[in-house]
Amino acid sequence: MDVYCKGTARIRHGATGEIYEIESDELDWDAVGGDERQMGPEIHYEAVVEHPQLGELTWGLWEYPVGIENYHETKAGPHEVIADFDYGLDHGAPEPDDWIDYTVPDNPFAIFMNSYHHTGDLLADHGRNSGDYLLNRMVFSHQVTALEAYLGDTLMNEVMADKTAMQRLIDEHDDLSKEKFTLAEISKDSGLVERKVREHLRAVLYHNLAKVDVLYDIALGVRILNLAGDRAALFKAVILRHDCVHRNGFDKDGNELKVFTKAFVQDTADMIKVFVENIETAVRSRSS
Incomplete structure (x- = not known):
């Protein structure tokens, strides 16, 4: 199972009010952890962007049980997420390469x-x-x-x-x-x-x-x-x-x-x- 991420995120700076846009292709998703639970492993996927004005922005997604999106979370610190990406588990067939x-x-x-x-x-x-x-x-x-x-x-x-x-x-x-x-x-x-x-x-x-x-x-x-x-x-x-x-x-x-x-x-x-x-x-x- 992979993570799909589409669209553009728009985030308003907590102090200046200025709105910044981040494209989905700027995110690099990776599995950063996994814990064993009753129905098998819970897998944590994460993408982190170091923005020059907004600082660290984090998108997290948890898969549990395998194949099921359990929870996802966007962390923008003191800033406001006006519009977020469309992201989640990709159930489609893998592309040939x-x-x-x-x-x-x-x-x-x-x-x-x-x-x-x-x-x-x-x-x-x-x-x-x-x-x-x-x-x-x-x-x-x-x-x-x-x-x-x-x-x-x-x-x-x-x-x-x-x-x-x-x-x-x-x-x-x-x-x-x-x-x-x-x-x-x-x-x-x-x-x-x-x-x-x-x-x-x-x-x-x-x-x-x-x-x-x-x-x-x-x-x-x-x-x-x-x-x-x-x-x-x-x-x-x-x-x-x-x-x-x-x-x-x-x-x-x-x-x-x-x-x-x-x-x-x-x-x-x-x-x-x-x-x-x-x-x-x-x-x-x-x-x-």
């Missing part, structure tokens, strides 16, 4: 481990103890990206190789279960269903760990978040990676992040490695 033609590697685990060792060597040889050192931050970002690639490639391989797992996704996942096809469409394309499942899995944002946990559970019967040694640290790493990639190492308040010491980056790499190893063991045990 170049990733659909991506060839999934046969052994995502081996690729992840190769990345872990190479980035570890790079950090050891060229990293610094300073928490704001650029190379440290780049290695950290790559480590989280390697986790996302492993999660996506592994799930894709397992689902495409297991008709039962694919059928569970079709039956139980909210987006896929709502897909409708005519007999004419099915007769013209014998691989239509498989292609739609592949497109859906390729469109998933695999840094949204709460959502990925649901997909793994439905398809493979594996709750990946239960395999995390430190779930809070894992979610924090995803948020920090977002700040590195989208804010050049600054948090949403404009503060430079200086946590990326060699020790912190290596500890995070080790934590992610154990997490991936636990997932790999659980996935492999399904076929043993």
